[in-house]
Amino acid sequence: xxxxxxxxxxxxAAYVLGSLDPDERAIFEAHLAGCEECAAxxxxxxxxxxxxxxxxxxRTPRPELRQRALASLAGAPAMPPRLRRVESLMPRWLxxxxxxxxxxxxxxxxxxxxxxxxxxxxxxxxxxxQASAADRAVADARRVSAELQSAMGVLAAPDxxxxxxxxxxxxxxxxxxxxxxxxxxxxxxxSNLPPLPAGRVYQVWVVTGPAPVSAGLLNPDASGGGxxxxxxxxxxxxxxxxxxxxxxxxxxxxxxxxxYLLGMPGAAL
Amino acid sequence: MMMxxxxxxxxxxxxSAETQAEDRDCLQRLAGGDSDAAGRLYDRHARAxxxxxxxxxxxxxxxxxxxxxxxxxxxRQAARYDASRGAVGAWLLMMARTRAIDRLxxxxxxxxxxxxxxxxxxxxxxxxxxxxxxxxxxxxxRQVQRALNELPLLQRLAIELAYYEGLTQREIAVRLEEPLxxxxxxxxxxxxxxxxxxxxxxx
Numbered sequence: 001x002x003x004x005x006x007x008x009x010x011x012x013a014a015y016v017l018g019s020l021d022p023d024e025r026a027i028f029e030a031h032l033a034g035c036e037e038c039a040a041x042x043x044x045x046x047x048x049x050x051x052x053x054x055x056x057x058x059r060t061p062r063p064e065l066r067q068r069a070l071a072s073l074a075g076a077p078a079m080p081p082r083l084r085r086v087e088s089l090m091p092r093w094l095x096x097x098x099x100x101x102x103x104x105x106x107x108x109x110x111x112x113x114x115x116x117x118x119x120x121x122x123x124x125x126x127x128x129x130q131a132s133a134a135d136r137a138v139a140d141a142r143r144v145s146a147e148l149q150s151a152m153g154v155l156a157a158p159d160x161x162x163x164x165x166x167x168x169x170x171x172x173x174x175x176x177x178x179x180x181x182x183x184x185x186x187x188x189x190x191s192n193l194p195p196l197p198a199g200r201v202y203q204v205w206v207v208t209g210p211a212p213v214s215a216g217l218l219n220p221d222a223s224g225g226g227x228x229x230x231x232x233x234x235x236x237x238x239x240x241x242x243x244x245x246x247x248x249x250x251x252x253x254x255x256x257x258x259x260y261l262l263g264m265p266g267a268a269l
Numbered sequence: 270m271m272m273x274x275x276x277x278x279x280x281x282x283x284x285s286a287e288t289q290a291e292d293r294d295c296l297q298r299l300a301g302g303d304s305d306a307a308g309r310l311y312d313r314h315a316r317a318x319x320x321x322x323x324x325x326x327x328x329x330x331x332x333x334x335x336x337x338x339x340x341x342x343x344x345r346q347a348a349r350y351d352a353s354r355g356a357v358g359a360w361l362l363m364m365a366r367t368r369a370i371d372r373l374x375x376x377x378x379x380x381x382x383x384x385x386x387x388x389x390x391x392x393x394x395x396x397x398x399x400x401x402x403x404x405x406x407x408x409x410x411r412q413v414q415r416a417l418n419e420l421p422l423l424q425r426l427a428i429e430l431a432y433y434e435g436l437t438q439r440e441i442a443v444r445l446e447e448p449l450x451x452x453x454x455x456x457x458x459x460x461x462x463x464x465x466x467x468x469x470x471x472x
Contacts, residue, residue: 051463055410060316069315155430155444
């Protein structure tokens with residue numbers, strides 16, 4: 001028995017993306033077989049998912065891959081799969097922990113990212129007015145795209161840890177949140193930071209041992225908000241704390257200034 | 270102009286009607302045992318496939334494994350390929366995305382479990398039953414890219430989490446801490462905007 005159109009008409013989009021749960025998908029397919037309206041929407045949206053495949057940055061595979069791919073045709077046994085890498089050192093409980101991390105503060109993060117993307121896009125448009133600036137424009141656009149991709153990768157990471165930072169006496173109104181994934185990196189969003197004095201910059205630190213590791217510089221916008229993305233070095237342990245200090249412009253190798261924000265992972269994680 | 274530059278910079282390559290006819294011819298001859306045809310298919314599509322897979326699995330070794338699997342599957346299924354299901358390139362890319370996300374989900378799965386949820390493999394619906402509509406050219410991909418850039422960020426995020434990370438609507442709702450209905454609406458509105466951008470043609 002097929003479901004009424006009104007129950008499933010919104011599902012075509014998720015269906016073509018492969019984003020329905022198995023039971024939802026079965027229900028939608030049963031309906032689809034007898035509903036021309038939904039079938040038409042699926043056909044139209046399929047062109048979108050087909051096109052999305054071509055929007056990724058194009059990379060040339062290694063020449064050796066051609067032989068491997070063609071070998072499986074010749075009836076010859078396919079080349080042995082390459083040796084698996086050593087199993088991840090990620091603790092077993094981390095994926096479970098990730099599913100428990102519900103309050104991601106994504107709206108704040110998204111708003112920051114939106115502002116940043118809008119800013120970069122405006123610069124991009126400006127740069128494009130001068131043909132000679134085309135190279136820089138392409139680099140800017142790639143950075144926007146890479147930043148979004150990295151941030152999205154963090155959100156989807158299996159080992160996500162959330163660290164909320166509280167404003168210190170220097171900036172009691174300030175707050176920040178770090179979403180940390182050992183495998184994908186860290187997205188850091190801050191709000192209500194005081195305006196920077198001339199020649200100074202905020203620097204984000206990840207504390208994993210005696211010597212904090214710099215996670216990048218933060219130039220807050222007019223409202224004191226900022227976002228930075230940090231690629232996690234592969235051999236770094238999970239942070240015991242994340243902190244923000246005020247430092248000389250350009251940043252320093254080890255913290256020297258006053259703490260503005262400080263936070264530690266919650267006990268549940 | 271902006272996207273033209275970007276596409277040129279990315280070394281963009283896509284399908285014309287002519288290469289599609291050649292693709293179909295290659296598949297037919299492949300099904301008949303012509304191995305040169307396989308090399309030509311590989312040369313035409315490996316870059317797009319590898320790029321998509323690499324974007325999804327984010328590991329060059331895994332991406333190579335998946336590309337090999339995709340072509341092995343294509344060789345096996347060449348005789349059964351039905352031209353009414355759409356362009357050969359789209360067919361290959363759909364297999365590539367399915368396999369890449371399977372691998373991603375397996376990698377994310379907890380130890381001892383087959384996949385992250387209930388053991389079901391990521392599965393995409395069958396191809397476009399209209400070859401003319403299923404054809405994607407460089408201009409269309411640029412339109413979609415441009416429209417994607419203009420989407421509200423949360424719509425884009427939901428679509429990309431589904432498309433590149435293989436998350437279901439339900440998983441996206443949990444991660445974004447939003448009601449499932451909101452995520453459904455975002456995904457639908459976002460995709461419809463992308464479809465409109467494609468339908469409108471060059472702006």
